Amino acid sequence: MSFLAPALLAALAAIAIPIVVHLVQRDRRRVVQFPSLMFLRKIPNQSVKRRAIRHWPLLLLRIAAFALLALAFARPFWPGAGAAAAAGAGREVVLLLDTSHSMAYGGVWARAQAAAKQAVSGLGPADRGTVAFFGSEVEVGVRAASERAALAAAIDRAAPGAGATRYGPALRAAAGLLEASALPRREIILVSDFQKSGWDQAQETTLPPGVSLRTVPVGEATTANASIVSLAFARQEAPGGERITASARIVNRSGTALQNREVSLEVDGHREDTRQVSAAPNGVETVAFAPFTIAGRPARVTARLAADALPVDDAFHAVIAAGGRIPVLIIEAANPGPDASLYLARALAVGNEPGFETAIAPVDRVTAEQVGAASVVILNDTRPPSGAAGRMLEARVRAGMGLLVAAGDRSSWPDDAPDLLPCKPGAPVDRSGTTGGALGFVDYGHPVFDVFAAPRSGDLTAARMFRYRPCAPAQGATVVARFDDGNAALVERRVDAGTVLAWTSSLDSYWNDLALRPVFVPFVHQAMRHLGRYADAKGWRVVGEVVDPAELTRGLGLGSGARGLALGASSDGKAAVTLPHPTVLTPHGNPLDFADPSRTTFTLTEPGFYEVRSEGDKPGEGAAVAVNVSAAESDLTPFNPAELSAAVAGSSEGAAAGAAQPLTPEDDERRQSVWWFLLAAGVVLLAVEAVVAGRFPRIAQG
Amino acid sequence: MRGAQFVDPSALARMGNLELVARTVVDGFINGLHRAPHMGFSLDFAEHRGYEPGDDLRRVDWRVFARTDRYYVKQFEADTNANCVVALDVSTSMRFGTRAISKLDYGRVLAASLLYFSHQQRDRVGLVTFDDRVLEYVPPSARHLEFALYALDRIGDAKPGSLAAPLLTLTERLARRGIVIVISDFYDEPERIAQAVRPLRFSGHDVAVFHVLDPAEIDFPFDEAASFEDLESGDRMPIVPGALQGEYRALVQAHLAELGRLFTDSRIDYALFNTSVPLDHALFHYLATRERMRRVR
Structure with missing residues (x-):
C-alpha cells in the first residue's frame, strides 16, 4: 500500500490526545470497603499506574476515529493490485x-x-x-x-x-x-x-x-455395520499351562437388530469355537467362547464375525501370553523370629496376576546373585546387606529395581550404607498403652492404594498401629500415607531409575495388626506390582501406531518366554536390548524394508499379526504384534460437510x-478511492463517540 | 432431588428465626442418606470379618460357622450418632456483602441448615464460631441444636480472623471422630490454610470445607477508580479497578484452584459457595459428599 500524500500521516500523532485525556481523568476519591486487599497487593504497582485508563471502548473509538481521518487524508492506494490478475486465472x-x-x-x-x-x-x-x-x-x-x-x-x-x-x-x-x-x-x-x-x-x-x-x-x-471392538481374557491356572476364556465385545452400529450372526474364535490359526450372536439396534453384546489352553509361547487369537458390508472390522486380533511372575527377595534379620516373614511370604504365595517367586534370606547370608536375580527386594525389619550384596542392592535399585524397607525393632540404616532411604527413621513411638493408632490419611490416587479407592474395597484405617518409627521425609520423597497423628506411614522416593518405599512400622503382627486384616494381601500385592513396575500386557495395537522392535526384549526377566510377549508387556526396568538385524513381516508375509539401518521402528499399516524376528529365529518363532483397525472408524455416522x-x-x-478477473483502468481508479470510505468511517466513529461519551460525562468533558 | 426447593438467600435473610430458616431450607430432603464413620448396630449389614478375642459373642454369625467351621462376626453400619460439628468463621471480612445477604449471614444460615439437617439425621451436633480464636463452643450433643442456633443468633462484633489457632483448639477438644464442616472466606495463603485444616483430617475426622464468597469478590465488578479499604486491617489502597480486573480474577481463580488441589490432596472435601446461589445447593453438595463417603467406617 502506498499513499498519495504521505506527509499527512503525521496527523496520526493526534491519537495521543485521547490517550492523554483518559490518563489524566482518574478519580480515586471514593472509598470502597473490601474484605481483603490480599490479591490486590499482589498486582504490581507499576501496572496499576501504567494501565490506569478507564473506558477502553471509548478510548479506542476516539483513537480509531483520529487514525481513520489521518489515513483518509493521506490517500492510500494499491499500485500492484492488478499484477496478480495479469498472471492468468x-x-x-x-x-x-x-x-x-x-x-x-x-x-x-x-x-x-x-x-x-x-x-x-x-x-x-x-x-x-x-x-x-x-x-x-x-x-x-x-x-x-x-x-x-x-x-x-x-x-x-x-x-x-x-x-x-x-x-x-x-x-x-x-x-x-x-x-x-x-x-x-x-x-x-x-x-x-x-x-x-x-x-x-x-x-x-x-x-x-x-x-x-x-x-x-x-x-x-x-448404514449398518457390526464390528468386534475388543477381546477380554479370563485366566485360570491349569496343569501344563493356563486355561484362557476369551470374550469378544460386538457393537451393532445400525438401526436394525443383529440376528444370529456367526462369530468364531481362532487360536494360532485353528478354529476353536463358533457361536451365534444377536444384538439390539445400536446395542453391544459380549460373546464368551469355550476355554483353550496356552503354555510356553504366546498365542495368536482372532475373533471373526461373519462378514458384512464393511469386512475389515469384522476380525479382531490379539496376542496373549502365559502370566509372568515377579521375583521377590525378602531379606530378614540375622536371627529372625519364627514368623518374621510369615505373613509376607503367605501373602506373596497367593499371587496370580502376576504371580510372585519368593525367596527368603537372612541379611548376613544373602548373596549378590540373589539380589541380582530379584525384581523387588524387601528389607523386612533389618539393616541393609553389606559387602558385595549391599553394592549389588544399590546398583540394582539405581538401575530400576524396587525396594521396600519395613521398619521394626531390629531395623537400622548405618551411616555408611547407601543413600536409598526415603526418610530417616527415628526412635519408635509406642501407643500400645491405648487402643493404638490408625492410618489417618491415605493417598488413594497412588498405585499402591488405588485398589482401595472404590467403596467397600477394603478398610485400611481399621488396622491398629501400636508402634512405628517417626520418619522425616528426605528431599524429593513423597508421603503416601500418614498415621492419625500426622507421622508418615508410607514414604516413597525415586532413586535414579528405581523406586524405594519405606513402611515405618513392621510387616508382622507385633507392631500392628495390619497383617491380620483382609487388606494386607492386596496391599502387599499392589506394593510389589508398583515396585516391580508391572503393567498389564497390551494384547493388541491399532493401525497407525509406531513400534520399536526393541520393546520385545523387555519383560519380567522370565527367560525364554518373555521375548514372545505381546508388545507393551511389563518391564523390570532393564535396559532394552536392540535387536541387531530385526526382520519384520507384515500380516501378508511381506518383509519390511528398513532403509536407514540406524532406525528400526516401523508403522503398523495393516490389521493382522506382524512378526518380528531376530537373527536365528525360524518362521513362526518371532514375537507377534496383533494389530486392529480403529474402533472409532467403524462408526459410520456422518456429519454435515458444511x-x-x-x-x-x-x-x-x-x-x-x-x-480471477483482470483489472480495468476504471477498477484501478476505484481502488485508489478507498480514502472516501476511510473518511466516511471516521465521521461515523466520531458520531458514535458523541453518543457513547454522553454516558461518561467526566471523560467527555476532559 | 424431588421435593427440594431452591430458596433465594436474600429471602431467607429476611426471616428472623434461624430454626425456621433452617427448616425452610432442609424441608423436603430425604433423611438417612449418609453413614456414620464407625461400625454400629443398625440393620444395614456391611461385611463379615474373622472373630478376634474380645469380640461380642452375640455378633458371631452362627450360620456361617455352621457352613465353614470358622468364627466370623457380622459388622453393621451405624446410621446414627455421628458427631457433626460446624466451625463458622465470623471474622470482620465475613461481614462483607454486596447483595441482600452478607457472607456471614449466608454462612450462618448455611451452618444452621446443616446442623438442623444433621439433627434430623439423629446425629450429635456442635458448633464453633471463631475469628482469631474460638469465640463460642457448643460441644456436640444430640440435645444441643437449640444452643447452637442460639449461639449463631447472637454473633457479635468480631476481629480480624485467623484459622490456625482456633482450628487447633477445635482439634484438641474433639475427642471422638466425626464430621467437621469449616465455613470461611479463607483469606490467607493456600498452604497456610491447608496446614490449619489438616490436623482435623489427621485426627480421623471427615472434613468438609465450604468456601463462602460474595460474587463481587470473584468477579470484581467495580469500574470507578476509588480507594479500597481492607475490612480487617483498615489499610487503604488507590485502585483503578478496570485495569486490574483481569489480573485480580486470575489471582482469585489461581487461589481457588490451589485451595482445591491442596484440600483434595489431603482428602478434604472442598466446595466454593457464591452467596448469590441458593442455599439448597450447599445441602445438595453436603449430601452428595456424604453419599460417596469413603470407606472409612
Missing part, C-alpha cells in the same frame, strides 16, 4: 481422497473414485492438480501435475486402506502444498464419506488466506475470487 487444486477403511463400505469407494475423476476432468488447461490420499496419514499420489490422465491413473490405482479418518492433518497438509503455489486461485477438493469420528474440532484447523474448500460427500445415507467448511474457512475467499 490458473488454479492450484489439491484433491484429497479419503482412503480410510470406512470407504470400503458398500459402494462408497466406487462413488468416491468417480467423483474424484470428475473433479480432475474439470481442471482447465492453466490449472495444476495434486492428488493426495489420506486416512490416519497423508500420502501424495501425484504432485502439481497438469496432465489429467496422470491424476486419473493415480485415482484408479488407489484403494481403501486400514487407517482411520483424520480430516485435520489432511487439510493442513493440503494447505501446506498450496502455500508454495504462485497461482492466484487455490482450492482443496475433499472427497470423503464425512464420518463424524474423523473431525476433531479441538484441533482448530484453519485454511490460509485465499484457499477455498469444496466438499464432495460420497457416503451412504443409511460444518467442516465453516470451521476451516480462511479469510480471503473474496480476494481469491477477485484475482
Whole structure:
C-alpha cells in the first residue's frame, strides 16, 4: 500500500490526545470497603499506574476515529493490485481422497473414485492438480501435475486402506502444498464419506488466506455395520499351562437388530469355537467362547464375525501370553523370629496376576546373585546387606529395581550404607498403652492404594498401629500415607531409575495388626506390582501406531518366554536390548524394508499379526504384534460437510475470487478511492463517540 | 432431588428465626442418606470379618460357622450418632456483602441448615464460631441444636480472623471422630490454610470445607477508580479497578484452584459457595459428599 500524500500521516500523532485525556481523568476519591486487599497487593504497582485508563471502548473509538481521518487524508492506494490478475486465472487444486477403511463400505469407494475423476476432468488447461490420499496419514499420489490422465491413473490405482479418518492433518497438509503455489486461485477438493469420528474440532484447523474448500460427500445415507471392538481374557491356572476364556465385545452400529450372526474364535490359526450372536439396534453384546489352553509361547487369537458390508472390522486380533511372575527377595534379620516373614511370604504365595517367586534370606547370608536375580527386594525389619550384596542392592535399585524397607525393632540404616532411604527413621513411638493408632490419611490416587479407592474395597484405617518409627521425609520423597497423628506411614522416593518405599512400622503382627486384616494381601500385592513396575500386557495395537522392535526384549526377566510377549508387556526396568538385524513381516508375509539401518521402528499399516524376528529365529518363532483397525472408524455416522467448511474457512475467499478477473483502468481508479470510505468511517466513529461519551460525562468533558 | 426447593438467600435473610430458616431450607430432603464413620448396630449389614478375642459373642454369625467351621462376626453400619460439628468463621471480612445477604449471614444460615439437617439425621451436633480464636463452643450433643442456633443468633462484633489457632483448639477438644464442616472466606495463603485444616483430617475426622464468597469478590465488578479499604486491617489502597480486573480474577481463580488441589490432596472435601446461589445447593453438595463417603467406617 502506498499513499498519495504521505506527509499527512503525521496527523496520526493526534491519537495521543485521547490517550492523554483518559490518563489524566482518574478519580480515586471514593472509598470502597473490601474484605481483603490480599490479591490486590499482589498486582504490581507499576501496572496499576501504567494501565490506569478507564473506558477502553471509548478510548479506542476516539483513537480509531483520529487514525481513520489521518489515513483518509493521506490517500492510500494499491499500485500492484492488478499484477496478480495479469498472471492468468490458473488454479492450484489439491484433491484429497479419503482412503480410510470406512470407504470400503458398500459402494462408497466406487462413488468416491468417480467423483474424484470428475473433479480432475474439470481442471482447465492453466490449472495444476495434486492428488493426495489420506486416512490416519497423508500420502501424495501425484504432485502439481497438469496432465489429467496422470491424476486419473493415480485415482484408479488407489484403494481403501486400514487407517482411520483424520480430516485435520489432511487439510493442513493440503494447505501446506498450496502455500508454495504462485497461482492466484487455490482450492482443496475433499472427497470423503464425512464420518463424524474423523473431525476433531479441538484441533482448530484453519485454511490460509485465499484457499477455498469444496466438499464432495460420497457416503451412504443409511448404514449398518457390526464390528468386534475388543477381546477380554479370563485366566485360570491349569496343569501344563493356563486355561484362557476369551470374550469378544460386538457393537451393532445400525438401526436394525443383529440376528444370529456367526462369530468364531481362532487360536494360532485353528478354529476353536463358533457361536451365534444377536444384538439390539445400536446395542453391544459380549460373546464368551469355550476355554483353550496356552503354555510356553504366546498365542495368536482372532475373533471373526461373519462378514458384512464393511469386512475389515469384522476380525479382531490379539496376542496373549502365559502370566509372568515377579521375583521377590525378602531379606530378614540375622536371627529372625519364627514368623518374621510369615505373613509376607503367605501373602506373596497367593499371587496370580502376576504371580510372585519368593525367596527368603537372612541379611548376613544373602548373596549378590540373589539380589541380582530379584525384581523387588524387601528389607523386612533389618539393616541393609553389606559387602558385595549391599553394592549389588544399590546398583540394582539405581538401575530400576524396587525396594521396600519395613521398619521394626531390629531395623537400622548405618551411616555408611547407601543413600536409598526415603526418610530417616527415628526412635519408635509406642501407643500400645491405648487402643493404638490408625492410618489417618491415605493417598488413594497412588498405585499402591488405588485398589482401595472404590467403596467397600477394603478398610485400611481399621488396622491398629501400636508402634512405628517417626520418619522425616528426605528431599524429593513423597508421603503416601500418614498415621492419625500426622507421622508418615508410607514414604516413597525415586532413586535414579528405581523406586524405594519405606513402611515405618513392621510387616508382622507385633507392631500392628495390619497383617491380620483382609487388606494386607492386596496391599502387599499392589506394593510389589508398583515396585516391580508391572503393567498389564497390551494384547493388541491399532493401525497407525509406531513400534520399536526393541520393546520385545523387555519383560519380567522370565527367560525364554518373555521375548514372545505381546508388545507393551511389563518391564523390570532393564535396559532394552536392540535387536541387531530385526526382520519384520507384515500380516501378508511381506518383509519390511528398513532403509536407514540406524532406525528400526516401523508403522503398523495393516490389521493382522506382524512378526518380528531376530537373527536365528525360524518362521513362526518371532514375537507377534496383533494389530486392529480403529474402533472409532467403524462408526459410520456422518456429519454435515458444511460444518467442516465453516470451521476451516480462511479469510480471503473474496480476494481469491477477485484475482480471477483482470483489472480495468476504471477498477484501478476505484481502488485508489478507498480514502472516501476511510473518511466516511471516521465521521461515523466520531458520531458514535458523541453518543457513547454522553454516558461518561467526566471523560467527555476532559 | 424431588421435593427440594431452591430458596433465594436474600429471602431467607429476611426471616428472623434461624430454626425456621433452617427448616425452610432442609424441608423436603430425604433423611438417612449418609453413614456414620464407625461400625454400629443398625440393620444395614456391611461385611463379615474373622472373630478376634474380645469380640461380642452375640455378633458371631452362627450360620456361617455352621457352613465353614470358622468364627466370623457380622459388622453393621451405624446410621446414627455421628458427631457433626460446624466451625463458622465470623471474622470482620465475613461481614462483607454486596447483595441482600452478607457472607456471614449466608454462612450462618448455611451452618444452621446443616446442623438442623444433621439433627434430623439423629446425629450429635456442635458448633464453633471463631475469628482469631474460638469465640463460642457448643460441644456436640444430640440435645444441643437449640444452643447452637442460639449461639449463631447472637454473633457479635468480631476481629480480624485467623484459622490456625482456633482450628487447633477445635482439634484438641474433639475427642471422638466425626464430621467437621469449616465455613470461611479463607483469606490467607493456600498452604497456610491447608496446614490449619489438616490436623482435623489427621485426627480421623471427615472434613468438609465450604468456601463462602460474595460474587463481587470473584468477579470484581467495580469500574470507578476509588480507594479500597481492607475490612480487617483498615489499610487503604488507590485502585483503578478496570485495569486490574483481569489480573485480580486470575489471582482469585489461581487461589481457588490451589485451595482445591491442596484440600483434595489431603482428602478434604472442598466446595466454593457464591452467596448469590441458593442455599439448597450447599445441602445438595453436603449430601452428595456424604453419599460417596469413603470407606472409612
